[in-house]
Amino acid sequence: MPKQIDFTRSILLGFLGLALFIGFWQGLSAGGLVSSLFLPGPLEVLDRFTDLLTRRFAGATLPAHLAASFERFAYGFVLAAVIGVPLGLLMGWFRILDEVVSPIFDGLRFIAPIAWVPFAALWFGTGIGGPILIIFAGAFPPCVINAYRGAKFVDPWLIEAARMLGTPNRRVITEILLPASVPSIISGLRVSAGLGWQSLVGAELIVASTGVGYLMVQGQANVSTTTVMSGMIAIGLVGLALDTALRLAERIILRRRGLET
């Protein structure tokens, strides 16, 4: 049975766990058990990371690569949200559209976003269009699905009440359907940001000439494990920041609408 342990102890244990993890990592590389070419120690990686902040590698500094990646991500994500959310809402609202679009959508959904890479390369070369298409492919489905669920599972009482009061169709959509599906849409956006960011990394590993993914591929080609690991850290940090920002936005919106205390 789960036993309660107090807060200070859990914090201490957490630090202990981290210390063990990092110590083990440092020990492996410093003790000469594995070559530092294979697994550089945490200090070496940190050193390389700070170095990359100012020194150019694969054509740009780390922040510049990140900026390039983020720009692509923003385009793809915004495009997915702008097309996906209205489509999902309409599918939830108009049954005909649901029946026409759903089978196509379900078929496309099982194609891993990364499998669009060859077509992206064929259609756009290595320009900005390719990565955007792949981010779009990653971020689009959660937008559609959550908006659809939001619209589909609106409390029927609300709609019936509105109907009974003679609310016109257009106002039912803007004043009931849309507000009622906001929580679901927001959580869909959060999921799609995560998937989009991940797809971007994959896309950049394969077709790109800037961006963090490209930095990592170049690091790999030069057998610079520290560079690869610095790239991983940067990607992880940005992904974490994105997720935190969207979680915060989610909470603020829900709270403002009185859905969460």
Add this chain to the structure above:
Amino acid sequence: MIVLIMLWFLATSATGMIPEGRFPSPQATIAALSHVQFRGYAGGVLTEHVLNSLRLVLMGFVVAIATGVPLGLLMGWNRTAEALINPIFLIVRPIPPLAWIPLAILWLGLGDAAKIMVIWFAAFVPSVINSYAGVRNIEKPTLEAAAMLGTPRWRFIREVMLPAASPMIFTGLRLSLQASWTTLVAAELVGAFYGLGRVLNVAQQDLYPGMILVGMIAVAILGWATTKALGIFEARALNWNQAAVLAGK
């Protein structure tokens, strides 16, 4: 579906609205399919590529759940383990599985081992998180009842914890499986000797749209089929669990 195929036919071969070099017509796709199946492409025939990809996904997936589910259960059950492991997990988790690909290639080369490692990373995280959440969300009265009745530890694990957590565990497995496919395709696109990702990669270099589409469809069908298979397995396993719980009472 039929409408879609007709539209596809109309837009490509009948009217030539979309040029053949951009998106293949249905005939070109079927020709590519027979090409890869009967004459072989990118180092093997289609069935070989499919079997190879399927084998890697299943191996990575099995390794991931064999390590991830027990770890998640342990973290859910034992607060000390949770406090010890969770921070490490929080640090590693934001790194997308695809970002491990260059490191895996550096460590293990282009062979199967690197793919299994990346798939393991991809599938590990969802199986840990969901098993953990599954145990953590067991209702308190259930735990208290078991404690009050003096249920021995191993019976508690087998008859209370596992059945109660299994719906969440299966959710985790489904996410893991999807992550496994995405990651495998990406890993094979970056570098491989065969597999569906390899087919896609060679087709991209050869500017062969029909073959690209065949590869994509194959990936989609496999992803769908394995998810379906997991769903069937889940339905059986959960039924069995419920029956066992009822019989035990």
